[in-house]
Amino acid sequence: MNDIELYRATVFDYNQIAELWEASVRATHHFLSEEDILFFKDAVLRVYLPTAKQLFYIKNEADCIIAFLGIEDKNIDMLFIHPSERGKGYGKSLVSFAVHKYHIETVDVNEQNEQAVGFYKKLGFKVVSRDEFDSAGKPYPILHMRLPLRKWIQLWK
Secondary structure (H helix, E strand, C coil): CCCCCCEECCHHHHHHHHHHHHHHHHHHCCCCCHHHHHHHHHHHHHHHHHHCCEEEEEECCCCCEEEEEEEECCEEEEEEECHHHCCCCHHHHHHHHHHHHHCCCEEEEECCCHHHHHHHHHCCCEEEEEECCCCCCCCCCEEEEECCHHHHHHHHC
16 A cells, blocks of 8 residues: 555545545446445445444545545455456455454345455455345345465465
8 A cells, every 4th residue: 555545534535535436336236226225325324434443445546535444343245346446456455454454254245246245255255154034134145254374474464
């Protein structure tokens, strides 16, 4: 993360983060209905962001938030990249930051979000278990993934 500057999010950033979340979800979570997107966006604004233990973001030259990361304990809770900024290394940089600074070991991913599952597998995460429903009780299976120690060490370097 040589030239990427991270900012710690505050309540004043939540609306912009929620807008980024929505743009990212619309680009990657094609399995969600419009009703579900609005339901989860409200939950992001009212529950997930205010209760996030650690919340960081990256912004561009125009001061727009383009990626964000939420961490709780040793788990990546949220990682979203604006669709126009995907493939530029921001996701890998945020995961590397989380490994270095917060010693993250796990992430939970929607099984139907194949791009995210592939991203985490490419970084070395392995599926260790699966839930049929998400934390809201909706029928969107969740994969629980863990970073093996040797992969953790590689990301640490």
